Amino acid sequence: MLYAIVDIETTGGYAAANGITEIAVFVSDGEKIIHRFHTLLNPVYTIPKYVAALTGITNEMVEYERPFSSIADELFEMLSDKIFVAHNVNFDYSFVKHHLSQSGYELNCKKLCTVRLGRQILPGAPGYGLGKICKHLGIEIEDRHRASGDALATVQLFHHLLKCDTNGHVQAMLKTKSKEQFLPPNISAQAIKKLPQQPGVYYFHDKKGKVIYVGKAKSLANRINSHFSNNKPNRQKQEFLKKIYNISYKTTATELMAFILESIEIKKLWPEQNRSQKRFEQAYGLYSFEDRKGYIRLCIEKKKRNIQPLYTFNLLTEGHNLLRKLMHQFELCPKLCFLQSENISCQLLAEKKCKGACEQKESVEEYNTRVAACIDYLNNELPSFALIDFGLQQQEQSCILMEKGRFYGMGYLPSDITIQNIEELKFRLTPYAENDYIRGLVYQHAARYPSKKISLNN
Incomplete structure (x- = not known):
């Protein structure tokens, strides 16, 4: 078996x-x-000053x-039938594979990481960075932060690890199904193997234990493994590989609960690597305002920063559907709700379903009383319901509670409990x-699976 011990210097981190x-x-x-191979290369990209200061290149x-x-061509022939070895192998391998691909060669070879091997074969060392582990073993690095010097030190380290590998860690890492070749250097393969197939939320932690990423999963094991199953050369992938030191998780009974918990945790922890939900807001809102004649008007508009809407929607049609329902329920004028053009006669007035506020045939006080009742309905009379599904264990069921149209919370109940009222459930x-994203998720799920919905009295 032949090994190619590789080290590279680059213009940046990905x-x-x-x-x-x-x-x-x-x-x-x-x-x-x-066999030895060493060369400087024109990187095409400009070398940043801090990189030049570190490497001297x-x-x-x-x-x-x-x-x-x-x-x-020469490099591909040299590497393609060897075991690719490096200190933090995924970094070097990602660069070499990417640039070979740019030249028309697809490198696919097994990998060994001397950081991961060091942790397994030499537990208890003061550190596993190349400088620290070599100092601990008495290996001199003649030309630090240069490819030849670091690679030669890695050769000596690797030879030492091979001699000390009495428990077969190298062969275990080389097995086809081994995850050792793909994981970040600081993540234990044993921890990955213990991940459950259940839905839930997972957390990536940095060196200090701080959460840097939160994700949700239908299967925790499959989703977390997917983060490390390839070695993409983009910035986000490489930042993951560098920064992840630990993974924790919370299981949930259903995928919907995982979606909800993920949103809650992102809003609470604000992890640096999460992007999407930090900026998520419902696009439209239902607003009220008093016109020049004193009538309170309802309208659907894009959400405004400094004005609190009565209700929010992700889709414009969703807002219009609710407003039409309220218009009929409280006998409001379609023109004063902007559901009909100002330039044509009021359709509901002709049908005697509008009391004439649009033509000032109804007093401001009478019309505004019904609008106030409509707003009160939105605040207090929106539906309360529970979504019931299977639980984490056989003798329980999961429950997500909406109270007066807003998400209250979730948890688990005994499977034989009879749900009678909201207060008992909330206990x-x-x-x-709550946030708009969660509320939208629950409403969509309730509409898709009506059999799981239990209506409750407010």
């Missing part, structure tokens, strides 16, 4: 928008080096060096902060 400035490859049989040094494409559930 392959999709950065180049390789230097590469070193030492081919080993596990005991000695049998400047733009002037590589200006007339050959590009990566000129070594692609058994965990209340959570």
Whole structure:
């Protein structure tokens, strides 16, 4: 078995928008080096000053060096039938694979990470960064932060790990179904294997334990594994690989509960790697205002920052449907609700379903009394219901509660309980902060699965 121990220097942290400035490859049989390859490269991209200060490789040094494409053929032949070894292997492999792909070569070889191997074979070391582990083992790095010096030190480290591997960690990592080749260097494969197939919410933690990402899953095991099942060269992927030190999770009985809990946790923890729900807001709102004649008018408009809507909607049609329902229920004028053009005669007036506020045949006081009743209905009389589904265990059921049109909370109930009123139910559930996104999820689910919905008296 032959190993290609690789180290590269780059212009930045992810392959999709950065180049390789230097590469070193030492081919080993596990005991000695049998082939060496080392070269500077013109990365095409500009080398940032801080990178030049770290590596000593400047733009002037590589200006007339050959590009990566000129070594692609030789490099592919050198690597394609070897085990790719590196310290934090996913970083080096992502760059080499990406740039080989840009040159028309698809690299697919097994990988070994000396960080992960070090944690397994040499537990209790003071650290597993290349500098710390080499210092601990007495391995001298002659040219630090340069490809050749770091690669040669990695060779010596790897040979030492092979000699100390009495429990077969290397072979276990090379197995086809092993997750060791794909996981970030600080995540235990054993922890990944213990993940359940249940729905739930998962948390990625950084070195200090802070949550940097929250996600939801229909199957926690499948979803978390999908984050590490490929090695995309984009920025977000590489940031994940660098920053994730631990994973925790909370199981839920249903996927809907996972969706809700994810939204709650994102709003509460505000993780740096989450994007979507930080800015989510319902697009439309139902507003009221008094016109110049004193009539209170209802209208659907795009949400305004500084005005609190009576109700919110994601779709304009959803808002219009509710407003039409309220218009008929409280005998409101379609023209004063902006559901009919001002330029034509009031349709409901002709049908004697409008009392004439649009033509000032009804007093301001009488009309506004009904509008006030309509607004009071929105505030107090919107539907209260529970969504009942299976629980985490056989003898329980899950429950999501909507009270007066707003999300109250969720939790688990004994399967033999009879739901009689809201107050009794609220005592058994965990209340959570509501937002428009959660409310929309619950309403959509209730409409899709009416058999799970139990209406409750307010």
